[in-house]
Amino acid sequence: xxxxxxxxxxxxxxxxxxxxxxxxxxxxxxxxxxxxxxxxxxxxxxxxxxxxxxxxxxxxxxxxxxxxxxxxxxxxxxxxxxxxxxxxxxxxxxxxxxxxxxxxxxxxxxxxxxxxxxxxxxxxxxxxxxxxxxxxxxxxxxxxxxxxxxxxxxxxxxxxxxxxxxxxxxxxxxxxxxxxxxxxxxxxxxxxxxxxxxxxxxxxxxxxxxxxxxxxxxxxxxxxxxxxxxxxxxxxxxxxxxxxxxxxxxxxxxxxxxxxxxxxxxxxxxxxxxxxxxxxxxxxxxxxxxxxxxxxxxxxxxxxxxxxxx
Amino acid sequence: xxxxxxxxxxxxxxxxxxxxxxxxxxxxxxxxxxxxxxxxxxxxxxxxxxxxxxxxxxxxxxxxxxxxxxxxxxxxxxxxxxxxxxxxxxxxxxxxxxxxxxxxxxxxxxxxxxxxxxxxxxxxxxxxxxxxxxxxxxxxxxxxxxxxxxxxxxxxxxxxxxxxxxxxxxxxxxxxxxxxxxxxxxxxxxxxxxxxxxxxxxxxxxxxxxxxxxxxxxxxxxxxxxxxxxxxxxxxxxxxxxxxx
Numbered sequence: 001x002x003x004x005x006x007x008x009x010x011x012x013x014x015x016x017x018x019x020x021x022x023x024x025x026x027x028x029x030x031x032x033x034x035x036x037x038x039x040x041x042x043x044x045x046x047x048x049x050x051x052x053x054x055x056x057x058x059x060x061x062x063x064x065x066x067x068x069x070x071x072x073x074x075x076x077x078x079x080x081x082x083x084x085x086x087x088x089x090x091x092x093x094x095x096x097x098x099x100x101x102x103x104x105x106x107x108x109x110x111x112x113x114x115x116x117x118x119x120x121x122x123x124x125x126x127x128x129x130x131x132x133x134x135x136x137x138x139x140x141x142x143x144x145x146x147x148x149x150x151x152x153x154x155x156x157x158x159x160x161x162x163x164x165x166x167x168x169x170x171x172x173x174x175x176x177x178x179x180x181x182x183x184x185x186x187x188x189x190x191x192x193x194x195x196x197x198x199x200x201x202x203x204x205x206x207x208x209x210x211x212x213x214x215x216x217x218x219x220x221x222x223x224x225x226x227x228x229x230x231x232x233x234x235x236x237x238x239x240x241x242x243x244x245x246x247x248x249x250x251x252x253x254x255x256x257x258x259x260x261x262x263x264x265x266x267x268x269x270x271x272x273x274x275x276x277x278x279x280x281x282x283x284x285x286x287x288x289x290x291x292x293x294x295x296x297x298x299x300x301x302x303x304x305x306x307x308x309x310x
Numbered sequence: 311x312x313x314x315x316x317x318x319x320x321x322x323x324x325x326x327x328x329x330x331x332x333x334x335x336x337x338x339x340x341x342x343x344x345x346x347x348x349x350x351x352x353x354x355x356x357x358x359x360x361x362x363x364x365x366x367x368x369x370x371x372x373x374x375x376x377x378x379x380x381x382x383x384x385x386x387x388x389x390x391x392x393x394x395x396x397x398x399x400x401x402x403x404x405x406x407x408x409x410x411x412x413x414x415x416x417x418x419x420x421x422x423x424x425x426x427x428x429x430x431x432x433x434x435x436x437x438x439x440x441x442x443x444x445x446x447x448x449x450x451x452x453x454x455x456x457x458x459x460x461x462x463x464x465x466x467x468x469x470x471x472x473x474x475x476x477x478x479x480x481x482x483x484x485x486x487x488x489x490x491x492x493x494x495x496x497x498x499x500x501x502x503x504x505x506x507x508x509x510x511x512x513x514x515x516x517x518x519x520x521x522x523x524x525x526x527x528x529x530x531x532x533x534x535x536x537x538x539x540x541x542x543x544x545x546x547x548x549x550x551x552x553x554x555x
Contacts, residue, residue, distance in 0.1 A: 011467065012467075012468075067466065067471075068466060068467075070437050070440065070441075070446075070447045070448070070449070071440070071441070071445075071446055071447065074441060092425075092433070092449065092450055092465065093467070095432070095433055095434070096433065096437045096447075096449045097437075098434070099402070099432075099433070099434035099435075099436075099437040099438045099441075100437045100438070100440070100441045100447075102402065102403070102434070102438065103402075103403075103406055103437070103438035103439070103440075103441035103442050104441050106403060106407075106514075107403060107517060108401045108402050108403045108516065108517050108518045109402045109403075109432070109434045109438070110518065111430075111431070111432040111433065111434060112431065112432070120521055124431070124526070125335070125429060125430055125431065125523070126322065126328045126335070126428070126429055126431075127324075127428065127431055128526055129327070129328040129525075129526070130328045130330060130335055130523050130524065130525060130526065131523065131524050131525070131526055132520060132522075132523055133520070133521040133522045133523075133524070134518050134519060134520055134521060135518070135519050135521050136517060136518060137517045137518075137519070138517040139517070140517060140518065170445075170446030170447075170475070170476070170479075171446050171447075171448055171473050171474065171475045171479075172473065172474050173466065173471045173472070173473050174461065174471070174472040174473065174474050175471065175472045176466070176468075176469060176470075176471045177463065177469060177470045177471060177472060178469075191554065191555075215555060234485050234486075240324045240346075240428060241324060241346045241347075241428075241485065242485075244431065248554045249548065249552070249554040249555070258325075259325060259327065260324055260325060263324075266526065267526075269552075269554065270548070270552045270554050271532075272544060272548070274541070278534075283532075283534060285529060286532045286534075287529070287532040287533070287552070288532055288533055288534075288535075288544045288547060288548070289532055289533070289534040289535065290534075290535050290537075290538065290540050290541055290544060291534065291535065291536050291537070292536070292537050292538035292540070292541075293538065295538075296537065296538025296539075297538035297540075297541045298538075298541070299538075300538050300539055300540075300541035300542050301541035301542075301544070301545055303542075304541060304542045304545035304546070305545050305555065308545065308549055308555060309555075
C-alpha cells in the first residue's frame with residue numbers, strides 16, 4: 001500500500017469540507033493518509049483530526065501560508081511530506097501546488113481526477129469531451145475534483161502535531177483589488193445559474209441575479225453571451241475557454257448547449273435547462289428540462305424558490 | 311533587454327467533436343490550432359519585449375506537424391521558433407524536464423505560457439518547469455506591466471490581487487483584458503520563410519501509462535416539461551428529489 005499524503009484545503013481560515021473528500025480518494029489509492037494542513041494558526045488543524053480514515057495530522061505553521069506563493073509553499077510542504085502519493089484539491093491554486101510538488105520530486109502529476117477505478121485514475125480531457133484513464137507506477141501528485149468523492153465521515157480523533165515551516169516567498173502581493181462584482185464567483189459556487197444569448201439583452205441578467213440571490217447561487221454566462229455583450233464579463237464565462245465548473249446544481253437559461261459550453265459544465269451533479277427551442281442540445285444533458293421562454297419560466301421559478309427559502 | 315520565451319501548443323479546435331477509436335482519441339480528422347490561452351501568452355510576451363527590449367522565442371514540443379503553431383506565433387511577431395522534437399506520449403515529468411533543459415539552453419529569463427492547454431486542461435507545465443528551474447511562478451494572470459520586476463494581476467482567494475514577481479519567473483496567462491494582435495501580411499510572409507530550430511531532448515522515464523480514452527458516460531434521460539408553469543414543479547423536485555436546494 002502506497003503512503004498517501006493529503007494537502008488540506010483551506011478557505012477563509014478554516015479546513016474546507018472538500019478535505020474529507022480528498023481523504024476518501026486517498027484511501028482508494030493507498031493507505032490512510034497523513035493530512036498536512038498549511039496554516040498560519042495551527043489550531044485550525046484540529047478539525048482535520050476528526051476526519052475518519054486518516055493516520056495523523058501535521059499542522060504546518062508559517063507566515064508564508066498567509067498568501068499563496070507557489071515556490072514557498074512547495075518548498076515548505078516538500079520538507080515535511082514523506083514520499084508517496086500526494087493528493088490535493090483541483091481548484092486552480094491547488095493544481096498549481098500539485099504541479100510544483102510533483103516537479104520538485106521528479107514525479108508525475110495527474111490533475112482533475114474524477115474517479116479511481118482499481119487504482120487507475122480517470123480524468124476529463126478536452127474539457128470533458130473525453131475521459132482518460134491512466135495507471136500509476138510509483139509516486140505521483142494527484143489533484144481531485146470537488147463534489148465527486150463522498151466525504152469521509154467525522155468522529156475520529158487523530159494525532160495532530162505542529163511543525164514550524166520555513167520558506168522564502170518568491171512573489172509578493174502588492175495590493176488586493178476590489179472585485180468588479182460583489183457576486184459569488186462561478187468557480188466557488190455550489191449552485192450556478194447561467195444565461196446565454198437567449199436572454200436577449202445583458203439587462204435581462206438581472207432576472208438571473210434575483211434568483212441567484214434567493215438561493216445563494218453564482219451567475220454564469222455562455223461564451224456567446226460574453227462575446228456579444230460588453231457588460232457580461234469573461235469572469236462569468238463557463239465553458240472550454242472560460243471556467244470549468246461542477247456544482248451541485250447548474251441552471252442553464254437561454255443557452256442552446258454548444259459543445260464548447262457543455263465542456264465546462266457537463267459534470268455538474270444536476271442540470272436544469274430552460275430554453276424555448278425543444279431541440280436545443282442542452283436538453284440532452286438536463287435532468288430537468290423546461291421548454292419555455294425565460295420570460296415565462298423565470299418568474300415562476302423565482303416565486304417557487306422564494307417560497308421554499310422562507 | 312530581456313530574453314523572453316513563450317510556450318505554445320497545438321490542440322484540436324475547441325469546437326471540434328472528439329472521436330474515440332480503439333480506446334484512443336482519434337484526431338486524424340480534427341483541425342489543429344494554437345491552444346486559446348497560449349494566444350494570450352504570446353501577446354503578453356510581445357508586450358514585454360516592447361516594454362523592455364529583447365527577443366521572444368516561441369517553443370513547442372511535437373513532431374513536424376507542430377511546426378504550424380510555431381509559424382502562427384512567428385506571423386504574430388515572435389523572433390525565434392524552436393521545436394523540441396518528440397512525437398510520442400509524454401507524461402508531465404518527461405515533458406517538463408525536456409522543456410526546462412531547452413529553456414536553460416537558450417538562456418531565457420522569463421517564460422510565458424497559457425494557463426492550461428485546451429487538450430489536457432491540466433495547467434501543470436508552467437508551475438512544473440518553474441520548480442525544475444528554481445524560479446518564481448504566478449499562474450492564471452489577467453494583466454501584466456513590465457519594469458525591473460513584473461507586476462501582474464492574478465486571482466487569490468476571495469478576489470484578485472496585484473502581485474510583484476522578480477525574474478527569472480514563469481507566468482501563465484488567463485484570458486483577462488488582453489487584446490490579442492492578429493498577424494499582418496508581412497508577418498505571414500516572414501513566417502513562411504522562417505526556419506524552425508529543431509532540438510532534440512531525451513524524455514525521462516515515465517511513471518504514468520495511458521490505459522484508455524473513452525467518451526464521457528451519458529446521463530440517463532431527464533424529465534422534460536412544456537411551458538413556464540412547470541418551473542414550480544421543477545423547483546419542488548430540486549428540493550425533494552435532488553436535495554440541492
